[in-house]
Amino acid sequence: MSDWIRPRHLPEALEILATAPGPYRVISGGTDLMVECHLAPERRPESWLDISGLRELQGLQITEEGIRIGAATSLEAIRRHAEVVAHWPMLAASAAVTGAPPIQNRATLGGNVCNASPAADNAPTLLAYGARLEIVHHHGSRWLPYGDFHLGYRKTALQPGELLSALWIPYPPKHSRGYFRKVGTRAAQAIAKVSIAALIEVNSDGIIQSAHFGMASVAATPCALPSVSQYLLGRALCDIADMQVRQKVKQDIAPIQDIRSTTAYRLEIASRLVLEAIHKRSESKKEN
Amino acid sequence: MSTTMRINGKAFQSSSAPNARLLDVLRNECDLKGTKEGCGEGECGACAVLVNGRLVNSCLVPLGQMERAEITTVEGLPEDSALAQAFVQCGATQCGICTPGMMLAATALLAEYANPTLEEIRWGLSGNLCRCTGYGRIYAAIAQVAGGFADV
């Protein structure tokens, strides 16, 4: 008989994780974990820590700087949340294209991040918005910029005994515009071949004040585009050389060929989408 | 350890392991065979049920998370509802293996939008695969219940 613990309060959960760190597998919405168990029953965990009952990990709260989203909040709740729709439309959009309704009703934002798939749909958005992670341990908590979370293929900065408790997203700068696009294998219930979120701030002189990108499915982890951002910073929109941008994109990503797409496609479409994001800066676009 | 929930309005106590799939509990313990397994990996929606009114794939739901949950399977839907009639009349079922999940998806959809647009219908069913119908007759059935499409 497997061991299943469903604590009601965070300290209890952290205590369990700290005292018996190894064998307990954290489960939230289960939409990744249950698939894993089905495909590889021999690797099914013996001991489960179910965090879906932790009040501290649930819900969305508006703060002065932005929004705090509990790690165990469902994508469904996120994509419908009025403040999210109003201020973080790219997040509403990325949550809305993650899987399909029965998935979004269960899948959590924390799960999407911690599962650490290079194709995670909400990762680009969180990168572009400059999200911070609130990570807790029974000794205390720490902050981590989301950009520092993914260490390698399916490897994260979470230490044994730690839980992701919340994601904090600041308000986007006043004059910024977002661009989000997912290119998947089909219109719904699709894994991304390439996806992008961009938040670009341009002043009234047409000078780029800040540019943040997040992309998925173009490297071993979801990734930002530091060289592209660097190149754009302080540059006038009319001074951007597309060839340069393409060059920088190439430096920042390392797409592979797999069952869903080709290296050539990913590379080319990534460049096109980055240029589109810069030149268009249209509001989040939902694939359909 | 046991899990207590309400299934189709009746209290039910399951003694399966908490990591058991809700799908297996429904089919094997409750003998509710209307919930089907088409893939076991959350992709097809043949196993869809409502948990607290929300559409979920029961192959991805561990029993351990169902304490006090309100679960509706196809057997718990009203038998002669307008939706059921529309499904038969419009040809929304062919081989029928996706139909229980579709009925639940349609129920969830109509609970949310009394008068959905075609876009909303297409989005609302997009986690439920049907290989027989091409979906057209299913859209038509839902529109019939809703008194037409809000946008067409």
Next chain:
Amino acid sequence: MSLTLVKQRTDQQTASPRRVDGVAKIRGTALYVDDLPCADVLHGATVRTTAAGGTLQEVVFDPAIDWSEFVVVTARDIPGMNAVKLLENDQVVLVDRAFRHAGEAVVLLAHADPEKLGMALKGVSLVELPNTAPIFDIDAALAAQQEIIPGNIYTDYLLDRGDVAEGEHLADVVIEERFLTPSQEQLYIEPQGMLAHLQKDGSILVEGSMQCPYYVLDALVQCMGMDKDHLRVVQSTTGGAFGGKEDYPSVIACHAALLALKAGGRSVKLVYERGEDLRVTPKRHPSRTLISLGANKAGELQFIDMDFAIDGGAYRTLSPVVLSRGVIHAPGPYKCPHIRVRGRAVATNHPPFGAFRGFGAPQSIFAMEVAMDRLARKLAMDPAELRRINLLRTGDVNPTGDVVGADCFAHATLDVALEHTHYYQRLAEYRAWNAAGHQTRKGIGLATFAHGAGFTGNGELHLASRVSLQALANGHVEILCSNTEMGQGAATTLVQIAADALGLPMDRVHLAQADTSRVPNSGPTVASRTCMVVGELIQKAAGQLLQRLRETAELAAPHDAQSFAAACARLCAVAGDTLVTAQYQPPTDMRWDEQAFLGRAYASYAWAAYIAEVEVDVLTLETRVLDFTAVQEIGDAVHPVIVQGQIEGGVAQGIGYALYEDVLWNERGVMANDRLTNYIIPTSADLGFMHVVLLEGGLGAGPKGAKGVGELPMDGPAPAIVNAIQQALDIDICQIPVKPEMLLELTMSRGN
């Protein structure tokens, strides 16, 4: 043919009675194989070869496992012949030594606990001497350095009418192309499975998901070495098939029966998990077509020259029949004096390919219809116009040399399709849109085709199908036939035909469960033959039954349900025989030369013109179907809602074939994208409404002139969509599925 002769239907819903299986399916009470009640059941599992052919040296059972807990079956346990009964006995039920592909069954296991079974599966290892140079490509197989079978050719057909050399001489414009189509998975949502019981009297009952109970019965007879009286096959509610449950259920049934035979009276359930189903069951044949077309300046086809090859996989199975249909349909519904189609089914180390809606025709029609658009472009002619010039008319000679009779609606379907879609207006709009430099490009594409219903040529004669009607004392009538409902609506359509012919309301007529101990062999449920051929037999049997009731039980004419019931009661009381049987009689004008591919290939062709409108995103090269119109002449729509559903469902599969679906292979020739997350079929978010226009000429070979409709909707979407994309982007496409990756390559190489 003037349009006034054709009925155009718009009242689908009001003209359709309720589906007889609708309520059970909607309430979830219909029982599929995995739902059948069965106490104390054992679960079965299959150990399979891993190399792409080779020889099996040894089977090693992990000594750490207590095998006495398991039922274990190997080739040695087969009481009858170790061969799957099909056209040829080349495929073993269980591998003994030689094998040809990865995924062939070697050992069968059964246990009550699925978890233990899963562990035991891993406890059996196979020592294989693998084939060092497996073949996975059609042209590589034809080059034949390594031979799987002599020459690597299962079947070589030639349709050769007129003289292509002469046609080449007469042609002013010639195009040449090479087209490829991929394999396609049926992806019925219910995976395959069987439940087998050893009965107390030593007989075996197998229940499960299948199209053809008598195929399964014949396979069991051969493998179990038992006579028909000791074997019984019962179809359970079948959750989709599309051809995929034509031949393979025989294999699973034999496996389940072998396990049951050794299981000491406990029933054995062998239901495939999705991944296993995807990896081992047969799919659509990949194809490669070399095609050359020539026309004079006026656009009249002068010759069609095709070299059509399909990958049959490692065993012959149904490939010759698939090939034959592909060859016959290859030249399309066109008038052309000089036609040569060479067709070959080749052997590779892929798992055998099998039946899938369309059965060879979608592959060759794809090549022909895309080639027609190429020819139109070279002629600087509108593709619709080129078709209008060449489509068959009554009195023309068709590609197999048969004179086309009154039942010809090629022009009618094209005209209605053009009108319905405002084709020329759209064409102009899309051209303007594309010139305006928007973020997308749009196109409108066409395919015209005809699909032959029923078995090819003399096939029906060999089948000699029989159907019975049984009158019951209460005035109800039961239809006894082996044709199965698998979603396509056969149960409703057949009941409707019988009720109509008997002059009874539908609720007095019932289709008996397809149980070989009760129903006669009315042939397999394939080839769009059920409504047309079996429906016609039912009508005949109904006539016989009415006659008997009139002659021996004083049934008055006209009758109603009440007087019919009274007559039935009288007939039963005098112990008269209440069972009538009708047997297929070939039409007198069916002449078909199987060798030369000449004559009347099918009792009826259904005619169609499909139009696809697409939009391609310039940035990402993703294609979306904006609109789809299927105009189809089908003789008579017995049940318009079911017909519409068949067409929409088929078109959806065709859209998948055109844009998304691609079976990818690993280095051992096993399906690599063996999960639903990677084998992409369209969701509702990908598919809008389609427009289906039914024309009813009333001249088909079935009841009231009905024709088969099951398969033809698969033929048109891929070429129509590809033609539309080519137009939108001004590129040449030679392959499906048209994924964005391919379009990117094509547009970049053009320097765009």
